[in-house]
Each structure stands twice: as C-alpha cells, then as structure tokens.
Amino acid sequence: MTTKPMTPRALGRATLERQLLLARAPMGVEDAVAHLVGLQAQEVRPPYVTLAARLSGFTPGALSTALEERRVARLVTMRSTIHLHTADDCMTLRPLVQPARERELRTFRNGLVGVDLARLAALAREYVEAEPRTPKELRALLLKEWPDADPQSLSTAARCLLPLVQVTPRGLWRRSGAVRLTTAGHWLGRPAPDAAPAPDATVLRYLRAFGPASVRDFQQWAGLTRTKEVFERLRPQLTTFRDEHGVELFDLPDAPRPDEDVPAPPRLLAEFDNLLLSHADRTRVVREADRGRTWQGNIAHATFLVDGMVAGLWALKEGALKEGDAAQGSRLVLEPFRDLVPAQRDALVAEAEHMAAVLEAPGAVTVDFGTVRR
Template sequence: MGTPHRILSQDELNRALIERQMLRERADLGAFATIERLFGIQAQEPKSPYIGLWTRLENFRAEELEDLLVSRHAVRILLMRGTIHLVSAQDALALRPLTQIKLDRELQSGPFASRLRGLDLDAVAEAGRKILEDTPQGTADAGKRLLERWPDREHTVLGNALRNKLALVQLPPRGLWHRSGRAVCTTLEAWLDQEQHPMSLETLVLRYLKAFGPATVMDAQQWSGLTRLAETFEALRPQLVTFGNEAGKELFDLPDAPRPDPGTPVPVRLLPEFDNILLAHADRRRVIADDRLGVVVGGKPTVLVDGYVVATWSITKDSTITVDYLDSLPPSRQKAVAEECDRLQDWIRT
C-alpha cells in the first residue's frame, strides 16, 4: 500500500498559485522575463497584457511591452485552447506546433466544419501562406483572395481555415498600448525568419507546473488544450512530488517550487480580462468559486482580495475605475480595493 498523499487545502493551492503568478509581491523584473516565467499571457483583449504586467511588476511601463512587440521579441499568436496569447518569440516557435492537433480538430467539428467539408485544407493553407507572407492582411481579406481558386466557398470560412492551419502572428500596431489597429497577420516563420521547433511534452509540463502548480493531469490539459498528458506525467513522476487535493485527486509539482503557508498575506490585485490565473486549471476553486465562473467567461476584469475573486471592475472613458462587488467586504478591505484602483487609474492616465 502506497504512502498517503499529504492533502493540500484550497488555501494552500491558492497561495502557491498567487506566488508563482507573481501576485503576492510586485517583482523587480523586466516584461520579457515575466512573460517567459508566466509561460505566456492571455491576450484576446489587445490591452489586457499591459494590465496583467502592471499588476505584477514594479515600475512597469507600457512602452516596454510595445518595444518587445515591435522588435519581434514577443508576439501575439493563437496558442493554448485556441486563444490568442502573448508569448516570447522562442516560446511561440516551440508551443505553436503542439497546438496544431487541437486546431485541426476544431476545423473538423467546429462551427465551420460543414462548410469546409470536401475542401483540401492543406492546399488552402499553402495558398494562404503565400498571400499572407507576400502582403500581411486580415484572414478574411486573404479569404477573399482565395475565392479566385475556390469560388464556391465563403471568404470568412476560408479565412477561418487559415487561422487554424497556419501559425499566424498579429502584427503591430495591433496590441500596442498607445494605439492599436485591426488584426493584420503574417506567418510566424516569416515574421521571425525562423522555423517552428516543438518543445517536448516533458518541457511543457515542467514549465506549466513552475507557473501554475501544484496541478492535476486534467489541470494541465485544461490549460494547454492538449489531451493524453497522463503518460508524460508518469514519465516525469520520478522528478516530481505528489500531493492530494480535497476532492481526492492527485496533484503533481516540482520539488523546489514555492508552496507558501496558507495564511500568507496577499494584497489586493486587479486582474485583466481572461487572466491565466483564472483559466489554467480544470478545478478553478483555488482562486474563484464555481458559481462565479460566468464573470470569467463573460470577459470581465476581476478583483482579488486575500487571493480570491470577490469583485469585477471596469474602466470608464475618462479612465475612472468602478468596482462591482460580488461579496460584502469590511470597510478596511474596500479601502484597500479603492487604493489599488487609484494606483491603476494614475498609471493609465500617465
């Protein structure tokens, strides 16, 4: 009979996640190193990574991230779970090949599947590659060009096929803080002048645990959009430590990763839309209650108090931040939330 796992409480899992996601204390670290340490930042909303970095870093300046995008050290690209992420250039080249299976599956069973039936998707992708590498443009625009060869199809459907079949980077000014623009794309290979080189699944799991552990196999699959990772965890088991959670599931972790005391104080933090801390686990109760997941799905920025989601926030046209509480908080906690909102308002207005 094996040794029983030590059970980690929700508060212990919360503090571990808060620590690894750099939300306990703002770090004196550069944006590039942070993006790699976090293993990517969710970026469906073009400006959300700026808020995500501001809430984690001392003295973060929006220009620092803008420079990374313009200099091609970081890119915005479709990755985990078929969503746009901000990642370092090298992580994009290593992660994007691993997502292809899920993106191909989406084309076969997603909303466009019936309208893609009978189409040679590899031929569409190759034709689209030439168009987008010659002249970066939106995928729907490239789809219109493809109508010359496939006139019986819809340009939006052809464009969606390119979105899934090709590793497409959204080019600046899309994603810049001080100005933005529509999603104009070219291929990752053309933008970086490098070929994709998939990282091993072992490396993927180890980096995931470093950023989000302790975690179950299902947690890692939820974050990545990949399946059948149990074999990878088993291969890594001799290098890892294991725990149990309150639901009786096995958790894996790196031996030397931080697992702070559950009573460790955590300051108020404002999170942007779809922050990865809310999306990186199958069981998200370590940071948000099940009955509140709708605020994440709805794309609302959230407020962490004592490590847990207790409110949503929004910003008006004059950069005033308003808070909608989900819980009744004592005056001292509300004061701390108001002070953090003031700090963000000041940063946005500079």
C-alpha cells in the same frame, strides 16, 4: 515521493506566488511573459493589465517596445485563443498545440467541402508572407480558389493550419491597429522547427507557473488531451499532493508553496486572465458561489482579488467624468460581490489607483464602488 493533502486556500497561495500576485516582481517584460508561459491577448489591453498587476516598475511602453522589436508576438496557441508569447515560445508552443488546432477544423468541415487543406495552407502562407493580410483580405484571396466554400471556414482553416501572428501596430499601447496576419517564422525571422517538441518541458513550465496541478488542470490550460503518460514519465522528478477531493496533484519539489495564511494583497486582473482559466478545478481562486458571475453573455468582465480570491469586478472608464468638472478625468469602478471590511476597501482602492496610474488613465482618476454589469 510524497502524497500530502492540500486545502484550496493552500493551493491558491501557491499559485498566486508563482503568478507573481503575492508580491510584484522586479522582472522584465520578456522574462515575465516567458515565466507565465504566455498571456491571454484576445483584446489589446489585457496583457498590459496582466503585467501591471504582477511587475514592479512596469510601464505600457516596455511591452509596446517588445512588440515592435518582435521580441514578443501575438498568435493563436492554447485553447484556440490569442496569446502573447516570447519569440522563442511562438516557435515552440504553437507546434506543440498544432494537433488540437487541426482537430478544430472538424467543426468547419461542412464549409470546406472540396477544399484541399494542404493547398489552402500553401496558398495562405504565400499570401500572408507576400504582405501581412487582414482576415477579410485573406478570405477574399482564398475564395478565388474555392468560390463555393464558406468564407469564414476558409480563413479559420488558415488560422488553424498556420502559425499566424498579428503584426504591429496591432497590440501597441494606444497605437493599436487592425488585425493583420503573417506567419510566425516570417515575422520573427526564425526557421520553423523540424518537429513539434515533446511536451515534457512545457508540463514543467506549467507547474512552475500554475502548480500544484492535476493532469486535467494541465489539459485545461493547454487545450490538449491524453497527457497522462507525460506526467507518469516525469513522476520520478516530481512531488505529489492530493486536493480536498482526493485528486492527485503534481508539482516541482523546489517550487514555492507558502503557508495558506500568508497575506494576499488585492490585485486587479484583466479580462480572461490565465489565473482564472488554467485549471479544471478553479476553486483555489474562485468560490463556487461566484462561478459565472464574471461573465455576461459572451462578455468577460475584469475581476479583482481580495485575500487571494475573486471578489468582484472592475472597469476603467476613461474620460468618464461629466462635462464641466474641474478636469475631464477617468473613473475606475469597483463592484464587490459581497461586503468588504474597511481595511479591505482601503487596500483595494489603493491598488485601483496604482493600476489607473500604470495604465496612464487620463486626467484626475476617481475610484469608487458601483456597478460594472449592465
């Protein structure tokens, strides 16, 4: 076991390599989703952008097909947010974070006075397995049993107590529909696990995708607490480092750790990309001066990387050219946080053009520098 220092830049390069952001990987959709241990999927488009930034030869249709064939699905897991997971991970990661989802119910206890949570879970399961239900429909059914309860608290309790997946067409490329819910086991045709898995394997997968990382980093990603003992149990098979503040970082001995000066090409990331949300200390990819610049109220903007760091915002505005132009096309706007040298601008524009092509932006695409935030 070693304890070596690592600079933020070295940590960034290691994480970018594992996130498939130093070079696009010739990997299939399921393999990529499994390797990344899920993709943020609060909205429909982000998983498509996430894979377009990371995979060579990716097409949106490949992810849509995987959703339709139920090889991947969308449900609440880490940090109480919608993630897209493989079918296998739907059945294991949700039980792992279930204690956190149940603790979340404390926030809604005032709206659940007199509600038998075990009965609520049983009824909600019966309703959504009879047919997929919208959250509004599920609330209405549960209100018949508990008319004095807060409607939002009832549907939130169902989401916390049960592994509810968003069934297709929700999430399909350009064919998405309203959110309708059923249980993961019912949708995927798989039995529920007898017990939640030990977190050890998930810690190792997290390090493979996001390391080197501290205990707090893992807890930030998973939304779990009290996992230090897991790292201690795994310590004999891990190597350790220290960041610039002396925080202990764990890693897999055979995981890639490129030189910190390895070139990092520009990449366009989705809103809520897990690269930006999965460490307690995010300075490996976000400068302190840029913290908070990717948010406006409760809106998260899509970001882009230059030299491995968040360097600005972007937005694709489809059909955004004025009426009367030669072709009704699309506009991809780049808003850098600071001046870029000509070579960086050229490389960023080329990457933006690639992203627009993969996302099948209609018409001629104009890439220019402007303002994303309003």
